[in-house]
Amino acid sequence: MYSTNSSAAFQVSNESNNGLLFIPSSLPGFTQSGVYSRIDASGNHSIYQCDGVLCEVTDEERICPVCGQKMHIKSSRSITLRHLPFGFTYIHITVKVQRLFCENGHHTQMRSIPFRAQKHTITTALESYIEDLLASGCYTLKEIAERTGVGAHLVGEIDKARLSRLYTDQTELGPVLKKPDTCSRYLAIDEFKLHNGHKYATHIIDLETGHVLWIARGK
Structure with missing residues (x-):
């Protein structure tokens, strides 16, 4: 207690x-x-x-x-x-x-x-714990939601805010992507089906690290 x-x-x-x-x-x-x-x-x-x-x-x-x-x-x-x-x-x-x-x-x-925590009905301590779980890369949003007792949608919002702090700068014109420290040497581009297969999305990854660099709907 x-x-x-x-x-x-x-x-x-x-x-x-x-x-x-x-x-x-x-x-x-x-x-x-x-x-x-x-x-x-x-x-x-x-x-x-x-x-x-x-x-x-x-x-x-x-x-x-x-x-x-x-x-x-x-x-x-x-x-x-x-x-x-x-x-x-x-x-x-x-x-x-x-x-x-x-x-x-x-x-x-x-x-x-x-x-x-700002904008959420959770404590700042729980918000920090969720961010730590997200940063570990070992759990899906659903697994973190089950572990912490919050909704997967809320975990997604916290993850979006965390990534925004890490990879964007706030300017007068809005958020701007930060310039990466290093550039990728090898890229891979692929498309995959969404939902029932009638719609597609395309993503670009770094072949050396496996990081997703870009993703969007459409071919």
């Missing part, structure tokens, strides 16, 4: 914690309030559901970006994020997040979750 104490390596099971093993979650600002286990929809995996709240709202967070006045807590809602799996068990973190509002009616916003 996950603990909010990031300094301890492991907390040994004893009578006070009902025989559970506590591991530091490394989630900044998260205070765990409860945990329970359940089975996922497929019936093949166990899920540890960890509930908790964010730390106290800081004075900096309360400042309205429009008028500079102090904002107040209006309401709260729970957001569930997928976290690093523990063996073959998936971990879900449900955190209660407050909504702040300006009494002058200028602004309202949800508090940001410091450990949430």
